[in-house]
Amino acid sequence: MKTIKIGGVPEHFNLAWYLTLKNGEYKEEGINLRWKDYFGGTGAMNKALREEEIDIAVILTEGIIKDIIDGNPSKIVQTFVQSPLIWGIHVANDSKYNTIDQLRGTKAAISRYGSGSHLMAYINAENNEWNLDEDMNFQVIKNLDGAVEGLTNGDADYFMWEKFTTKPIVDDGVFRRIGNCPTPWPCFVIAVREAFLDTNLEDVKTILNIINNTTQEFKQIPSIDKTIANRYDQKLEDVQEWLSLTEWSQSLIDETSINTIQDKLLNLDIIPKKVDYDQLVRQIN
Structure with a gap:
């Protein structure tokens, strides 16, 4: 069985990963998917991808774009959450x-x-x-x-x-x-180390198929609002509001969104230059 390492924030957005892992869905396909929580968020995951501590990251879109431009040898393979992230101040x-x-x-x-x-x-x-x-x-x-x-x-x-x-x-x-x-763009994407992607493409496709089957029907899971509220110590009404605002995706982020994000980051002097769409993403399906 092949071991593959994935990281993400320990937040309600990623409950679908926990559910598919708990159900043993990856092991049924010969994949030992090992999840690691990154309490330090995007910066910690970018470091983990660079140091090959993980193979895959569920990561903030703008954060991975900046780090790929800065030399992180990874590619975005799919949008995970299509809706914006609402940052509280x-x-x-x-x-x-x-x-x-x-x-x-x-x-x-x-x-x-x-x-x-x-x-x-x-x-x-x-x-x-x-x-x-x-x-x-x-x-x-x-x-x-x-x-x-x-x-x-x-x-x-x-x-x-x-x-x-x-x-x-x-x-x-x-x-x-x-x-x-x-955020004025899709908030979470799935990124994979390029070297890992080159040699494990079919496994990555299998993982995406499994998680996408769950996110497509996530809101219809019986009592999912109560599950989230209990697991993440949230009020039920807050979870219900969050579910109403959140849309998952099973598609690759489009070029227009990538350009919008790069324009904003460049304007703020967060990135030194814009790069072509195919330097940031890889179409695998």
Whole structure:
């Protein structure tokens, strides 16, 4: 049986992977798929792909595009979640800040440089017409636990993370959410190391077929809202809202979306140049 290593964030978006693993669907096809949670998010997964710690990543679209342009030898093979990611903009519950504009020039907590929390801080800044050279300051906090500690201790002033993942922390009175910032593109893609893809193409196709069969019918799974609420410590009404907003995909991200993301990243000086569509993606089906 062939062992294949995959990574993703330990969030409700990836429950379909857990369900297919629990059901033994990959083992039935001769694949020992080993999932690893990356609490550090996109930056940690980019590092893991580069160091061959994992073969496949379920990763933020803008984060993997930036890292491939920066030399990560991987390719996007499919969109995983078609809908935008809604980033909540959070401050400590006792923070003096109450509006997004008051955060101009303060310090953003980020999991690491090149992560989604880092890139989206720039998107938020541009949306609010901040000066990207003067108004952006960062404190690396590694993960969500680090953000709780960093904002509570005053090491950083605000933190951007997926709205529904952080909702329990808001409900507990640790964070306050003072705004939202949706990504203007599909939020999660599946990326594979090029060297692995070259030698294991059929296995990658098999894995995608299995996960796609589940995501196509994910919302119809009996009591899936209750399962998510229990597993991720979320309120049922929050899960139901999230399910209504989330659309999975079984297709490769299109060239228009890739260009839109690159235009935005280039405009923000996050990438040094745009590259051709086929330098970022590989059509395998």
